[in-house]
Amino acid sequence: MVAPLLKLNDVSKSFAGSNALSEISLEVKPGEVLCLLGDNGAGKSTLIKVLSGVHKPTSGTIEVDGQQRVFESPKDAGDLGIATVHQYGGTFPLMSVARCFFVGEEPTKGVWPFHYFDKKTAGLITVQEMQKLGITRVTDGSRLVGSLSGGERQTLAIARAVYFGARVLILDEPTSALGVKQATHVLKIIMQARAQGIAVVFVTHNVMHAMAVGDQFAVLIHGEKADEFRKGERTREQITDLMAGGEAMAALEAELASLTGPVRLP
Numbered sequence: 156m157v158a159p160l161l162k163l164n165d166v167s168k169s170f171a172g173s174n175a176l177s178e179i180s181l182e183v184k185p186g187e188v189l190c191l192l193g194d195n196g197a198g199k200s201t202l203i204k205v206l207s208g209v210h211k212p213t214s215g216t217i218e219v220d221g222q223q224r225v226f227e228s229p230k231d232a233g234d235l236g237i238a239t240v241h242q243y244g245g246t247f248p249l250m251s252v253a254r255c256f257f258v259g260e261e262p263t264k265g266v267w268p269f270h271y272f273d274k275k276t277a278g279l280i281t282v283q284e285m286q287k288l289g290i291t292r293v294t295d296g297s298r299l300v301g302s303l304s305g306g307e308r309q310t311l312a313i314a315r316a317v318y319f320g321a322r323v324l325i326l327d328e329p330t331s332a333l334g335v336k337q338a339t340h341v342l343k344i345i346m347q348a349r350a351q352g353i354a355v356v357f358v359t360h361n362v363m364h365a366m367a368v369g370d371q372f373a374v375l376i377h378g379e380k381a382d383e384f385r386k387g388e389r390t391r392e393q394i395t396d397l398m399a400g401g402e403a404m405a406a407l408e409a410e411l412a413s414l415t416g417p418v419r420l421p
């Protein structure tokens with residue numbers, strides 16, 4: 156049996172006495188996609204920040220490769236191969252694609268102090284790595300990031316994380332700002348990362364997207380793990396109802412019906 160790469164044991168995080176996360180236990184194995192589902196304010200961003208070393212848990216522990224770890228900073232998490240890609244790809248619109256790919260890891264030419272950014276090598280590698288993930292329309296590393304589509308930007312950020320050795324890829328709402336075609340492309344890339352043995356944590360409020368790629372699921376509500384299941388164990392309706400709060404939906408339906416006649420919300 157494959158051991159978990161990343162594991163949370165009863166992790167809680169509170170801000171000024173108010174609990175953003177309460178005793179969350181989760182694990183993700185290599186070559187698996189863990190979907191973290193939750194509505195606004197459920198605690199998804201806080202959980203990402205705990206996993207990526209931005210916040211220290213108030214209580215509970217984190218294990219990487221079976222060993223307990225304390226992240227003092229995002230660098231500690233990064234050094235263990237935990238990479239986070241933020242919603243808009245965390246990229247800089249006025250930077251070239253190649254600069255952005257290599258930011259902080261720039262290949263150089265020449266001898267110190269006369270060394271300089273090796274634009275050509277960086278451009279070639281960036282274009283090549285994006286092509287591996289199906290982006291064929293970016294053929295020039297000096298193109299500005301701001302000229303890429305949302306899906307291409309996400310791909311750039313994921314390609315970067317994979318190239319620099321991510322073992323755990325945390326994706327923060329990677330599909331939420333994208334159209335259907337681009338979202339499908341990003342979902343394909345998630346499956347590609349999974350096939351390479353990367354452990355993917357896919358954070359989303361989109362149940363359909365999660366169901367398309369997830370192996371394991373956890374639903375967060377008000378900072379608590381409200382449900383946890385494996386692929387095929389819940390229907391889309393069951394998950395959506397849980398996330399929206401079945402009672403709240405029923406009340407809304409009744410209210411709308413009193414104004415317009417019977418309404419059935421999806």
Ligand SMILES: Nc1ncnc2c1ncn2[C@@H]1O[C@H](COP(=O)(O)OP(=O)(O)OP(=O)(O)O)[C@@H](O)[C@H]1O
Binds near residue numbers: 195197200202
């Ligand atoms: N630094 C902070 N200080 C105080 N409260 C915080 C802080 N960060 C998050 N919270 C609170 O923790 C709760 C969970 O927030 P979080 O941002 O993790 O939710 P989320 O699921 O990511 O929501 P969204 O999808 O809207 O981004 C919220 O009530 C939020 O106000």
